[in-house]
Amino acid sequence: MLRDRVVGRTEELAALAELWAEARAGHGHLVLLGGEAGIGKTTLVRAFTEGLSDATVVTGQCLMFGSEAMPYAAVSQVLRGLVAVHGADRVIEWAGGGRDALAGLVPSLGLGGAGAVDAMQQFEAVATVLERAAAATPLVVVIEDLHWADPSTASLLQFLATTLADSPAILMLATYRSDELTGRHPLRATLAELQRRPGVRRIPLGVLDSGAAAELVTGVARDATPAMVARIVERSEGVPYFAEEMARVAGRHGKLPNTLREALLVRVHGLTEATQRLLRVAAVAGVRFDEDLLAEVLGEPDSLSTRLREALDAGVLVSDEDGYAFRHALLCEVLTEELLPGEAGRWHGRYADVIGPTRGVSRATICPGTCSPPVASMKHSGPAWSAPTHSVRRIWTDWDCWRPHSSCGIG
Ligand SMILES: Nc1ncnc2c1ncn2[C@@H]1O[C@H](COP(=O)(O)OP(=O)(O)O)[C@@H](O)[C@H]1O
Numbered sequence: 001m002l003r004d005r006v007v008g009r010t011e012e013l014a015a016l017a018e019l020w021a022e023a024r025a026g027h028g029h030l031v032l033l034g035g036e037a038g039i040g041k042t043t044l045v046r047a048f049t050e051g052l053s054d055a056t057v058v059t060g061q062c063l064m065f066g067s068e069a070m071p072y073a074a075v076s077q078v079l080r081g082l083v084a085v086h087g088a089d090r091v092i093e094w095a096g097g098g099r100d101a102l103a104g105l106v107p108s109l110g111l112g113g114a115g116a117v118d119a120m121q122q123f124e125a126v127a128t129v130l131e132r133a134a135a136a137t138p139l140v141v142v143i144e145d146l147h148w149a150d151p152s153t154a155s156l157l158q159f160l161a162t163t164l165a166d167s168p169a170i171l172m173l174a175t176y177r178s179d180e181l182t183g184r185h186p187l188r189a190t191l192a193e194l195q196r197r198p199g200v201r202r203i204p205l206g207v208l209d210s211g212a213a214a215e216l217v218t219g220v221a222r223d224a225t226p227a228m229v230a231r232i233v234e235r236s237e238g239v240p241y242f243a244e245e246m247a248r249v250a251g252r253h254g255k256l257p258n259t260l261r262e263a264l265l266v267r268v269h270g271l272t273e274a275t276q277r278l279l280r281v282a283a284v285a286g287v288r289f290d291e292d293l294l295a296e297v298l299g300e301p302d303s304l305s306t307r308l309r310e311a312l313d314a315g316v317l318v319s320d321e322d323g324y325a326f327r328h329a330l331l332c333e334v335l336t337e338e339l340l341p342g343e344a345g346r347w348h349g350r351y352a353d354v355i356g357p358t359r360g361v362s363r364a365t366i367c368p369g370t371c372s373p374p375v376a377s378m379k380h381s382g383p384a385w386s387a388p389t390h391s392v393r394r395i396w397t398d399w400d401c402w403r404p405h406s407s408c409g410i411g
């Protein structure tokens with residue numbers, strides 16, 4: 001759903017307006033809009049295209065069914081969009097000698113069987129139709145979710161990036177989830193190749209700044225107190241989807257909405273059970289965690305790197321020179337909530353057993369009586385939780401100041 005008001009994104013909208021002006025002046029562009037799921041790619045594209053008064057805007061969505069990318073799904077949709085605006089007769093006329101090639105891409109044109117058509121004929125037919133459509137009215141072509149594109153669509157885009165660069169009045173906008181492009185995702189090579197072409201521009205979409213995120217939250221939760229708004233902004237880490245989902249339930253209860261929990265967990269649930277377990281145990285330590293410590297806590301160091309690699313490839317974890325971190329603090333929060341109460345206590349005890357002796361802290365000091373588990377207490381009480389740059393070792397350093405009973409009851 002597009003919200004009434006788009007917050008922030010002034011620079012990106014200005015960049016798009018400039019590229020559109022260039023396209024209209026004779027230099028078509030392909031713009032690659034990358035960002036993680038929920039960051040606002042679709043919203044930005046819609047905000048931009050809704051502000052255009054004299055353009056034809058056609059959108060195609062790349063689609064996956066199971067693990068199969070639908071061949072030419074987005075391209076067919078774009079062509080059908082042109083048929084809806086200009087009528088089938090005109091689109092067929094624009095295709096000229098590429099009529100048969102078009103028949104295979106848009107069966108609803110009713111042109112009958114396409115006979116033998118090779119990919120290059122199809123590419124040329126699409127380019128010709130787009131060029132002629134742009135000559136009729138300035139044209140914006142949106143291809144959504146390129147990370148799901150089939151190989152033919154990716155090749156077609158490369159072809160169009162070259163052929164349309166000097167076509168007046170065409171702007172192509174392609175969105176993709178940057179966090180999907182891990183491991184050997186085929187789009188990585190396509191993007192690298194595309195970026196070398198002269199008419200191709202990249203606009204990476206990052207998180208909203210805190211002012212824009214607060215504006216988004218107050219737009220959804222009009223009665224939220226300043227403290228509630230600040231808390232949601234902090235927990236959302238500037239990701240509009242997270243902020244919006246939390247704002248919807250602001251003030252009702254402290255829990256995350258199920259839609260958000262499920263969105264966060266969807267990738268985790270696609271991993272092997274062993275990796276899911278590793279993530280739950282790592283989450284006990286906090287947003288950032290230490291591989292050596294985790295290996296000791298789990299007691300299975302051999303398979304650890306394979307599992308960490310699986311989680312990195314799925315975009316659940318990120319890594320840097322300091323070690324590993326959950327992509328989002330909220331995911332870490334949701335994972336710890338997935339632990340059974342007894343299980344959570346056992347893992348806290350295990351961390352205490354491993355860390356306590358090395359830091360000269362006894363288990364009794366770490367887990368005094370019935371007090372809430374120490375690592376979780378630190379996460380919710382101190383700077384270690386709100387600042388994801390802290391490592392688990394730092395959590396425990398901070399925690400040295402902790403004294404029995406002083407951190408009880410923090411939630
Ligand atoms: N700049 C923004 N202003 C207001 N709401 C936004 C903004 N960006 C995203 N949203 C909201 O966040 C949610 C996710 O945005 P969406 O554009 O669908 O993300 P993406 O396409 O990157 O997955 C949407 O419900 C949208 O309304």
Ligand SMILES: [Mg+2]
Pocket residue numbers: 041042043144175
């Ligand atoms: Mg989208």
